[in-house]
Amino acid sequence: MNLKMTKEEVILYLNFIYLNNSLILKIYDATGFENFFERDRKFYDFLTDKQYEKIFSDTNIEAFRVYYDKVKTYGYDYVTFLDEDYPINLRNIDDRPAILYYKGRLDSLADKNSLAFVGSRKCTPYGRWVTKTLVTDIASYGLTTVSGLAYGIDAVCHRETLDRGKRTIGVIGCGIDKIYPKQNKDLYQAMEEKGLILSEFPLGTEPVAYNFPRRNRIISGISLGTVVVEAKEKSGTMITTKCALEQGREVFAVPGNINSIYSKGTNKLIQEGAKLVLRAEDIIEELDYLIEKIEEKRTLDLSGLDKDEGLVVRYIEEYPSIGVDKLVDLTNKPVEEINYLLTSLELKDYIENIGNDEFTIKE
Numbered sequence: 001m002n003l004k005m006t007k008e009e010v011i012l013y014l015n016f017i018y019l020n021n022s023l024i025l026k027i028y029d030a031t032g033f034e035n036f037f038e039r040d041r042k043f044y045d046f047l048t049d050k051q052y053e054k055i056f057s058d059t060n061i062e063a064f065r066v067y068y069d070k071v072k073t074y075g076y077d078y079v080t081f082l083d084e085d086y087p088i089n090l091r092n093i094d095d096r097p098a099i100l101y102y103k104g105r106l107d108s109l110a111d112k113n114s115l116a117f118v119g120s121r122k123c124t125p126y127g128r129w130v131t132k133t134l135v136t137d138i139a140s141y142g143l144t145t146v147s148g149l150a151y152g153i154d155a156v157c158h159r160e161t162l163d164r165g166k167r168t169i170g171v172i173g174c175g176i177d178k179i180y181p182k183q184n185k186d187l188y189q190a191m192e193e194k195g196l197i198l199s200e201f202p203l204g205t206e207p208v209a210y211n212f213p214r215r216n217r218i219i220s221g222i223s224l225g226t227v228v229v230e231a232k233e234k235s236g237t238m239i240t241t242k243c244a245l246e247q248g249r250e251v252f253a254v255p256g257n258i259n260s261i262y263s264k265g266t267n268k269l270i271q272e273g274a275k276l277v278l279r280a281e282d283i284i285e286e287l288d289y290l291i292e293k294i295e296e297k298r299t300l301d302l303s304g305l306d307k308d309e310g311l312v313v314r315y316i317e318e319y320p321s322i323g324v325d326k327l328v329d330l331t332n333k334p335v336e337e338i339n340y341l342l343t344s345l346e347l348k349d350y351i352e353n354i355g356n357d358e359f360t361i362k363e
């Protein structure tokens with residue numbers, strides 16, 4: 001690999017050297033990553049000497065060659081904010097992650113309708129019951145559930161969604177090649193096969209405490225709203241709630257026993273104006289502008305398609321009567337590949353050509 005990196009590879013490199021995410025975005029705004037390694041120092045006058053030396057260090061660049069080979073050799077997938085299949089709800093949040101490593105299948109259009117469930121790791125039987133009940137009903141409406149793949153409420157959310165054969169996303173606070181906590185190994189593997197796992201941290205990153213508050217903005221940002229089931233008054237769950245409010249997302253809270261420390265956070269949120277939730281319909285009613293789209297998606301089974309076929313189907317669903325040229329622009333794929341995918345999808349009875357090389361979902 002030479003230093004003529006693509007823009008996406010530049011992002012991968014800057015992430016690999018643990019450059020602050022907001023600085024990566026700042027560099028992009030200033031340079032567009034054009035001819036990144038060919039510019040002189042004056043072009044980067046907005047960087048401090050320490051930042052510049054870290055980025056253009058020969059040692060770091062050589063280490064990245066090994067890292068890049070590892071990513072390619074072992075097939076680690078990643079998506080950057082420059083890519084079409086980057087999660088739609090994350091695009092416009094402050095400090096959106098420049099890169100997301102992932103396991104599973106990306107489906108940015110389907111995941112527009114996502115709802116986060118967060119709560120205590122040491123949840124009570126009441127918290128487990130509430131989570132199971134709400135997740136079962138929410139999944140039946142076709143929403144994707146999101147949580148942090150930790151103990152407690154997170155694990156209940158993911159498992160219950162998978163048990164219903166529905167889609168769930170786990171956002172983790174370590175490298176995508178790490179399983180944390182170890183006891184969630186089976187759940188991690190199930191989500192890798194049937195859902196989606198996301199991380200903005202480079203491969204090999206350990207699950208240190210200060211990573212988790214950062215990942216919380218992704219949990220709330222990828223979702224239309226956040227449901228808080230149980231939470232202490234001061235906890236990581238409340239950090240996620242703060243992120244959701246700052247991002248302009250809906251916040252829902254489940255009331256709890258006033259004598260329980262695990263309900264102090266949720267009850268306080270209700271006092272401060274969060275939507276009180278007694279049933280899934282309370283959430284759906286608040287997000288009623290989504291219901292029509294959810295109903296449409298509920299009957300569309302993409303389990304028999306690969307990632308690229310699924311992406312094309314979602315775009316056709318989103319833009320009825322879409323043409324080949326538009327699909328080329330949206331997917332950033334060559335016309336030959338798009339034509340191949342369209343032919344395959346027609347043969348599988350997912351789509352139909354309605355004339356003039358325009359396509360729609362087959363009824």
